[in-house]
Amino acid sequence: MSQIFCKIICSSFVMVAVLSIASQGYPQERERRQSNGESSCPQIELLRGRDGREGRDGACGPPGEKGEQGERGETGQKGDLGAEGPTGPQGP
Numbered sequence: 070m071s072q073i074f075c076k077i078i079c080s081s082f083v084m085v086a087v088l089s090i091a092s093q094g095y096p097q098e099r100e101r102r103q104s105n106g107e108s109s110c111p112q113i114e115l116l117r118g119r120d121g122r123e124g125r126d127g128a129c130g131p132p133g134e135k136g137e138q139g140e141r142g143e144t145g146q147k148g149d150l151g152a153e154g155p156t157g158p159q160g161p
Contacts, residue, residue: 074132081129 078129
């Protein structure tokens, strides 16, 4: 179970790293954008701080705690009576 979580966390870090590098663009393109005053990540304009620097998304946190157990449901209704059984053997 812990190996699965480790693989998920490791692969997510690799994906974030690859995507952050890919979103930067080629060095020439990045330099052209910076010289023109453009953002290297125009779709993330809302994450700019007061000083104008671009922010980055944070890493995912650890898994949350298990929730409380729910209340027990109501008891079901009693079932119908079964069919009448066969007649017993005749006495002596």
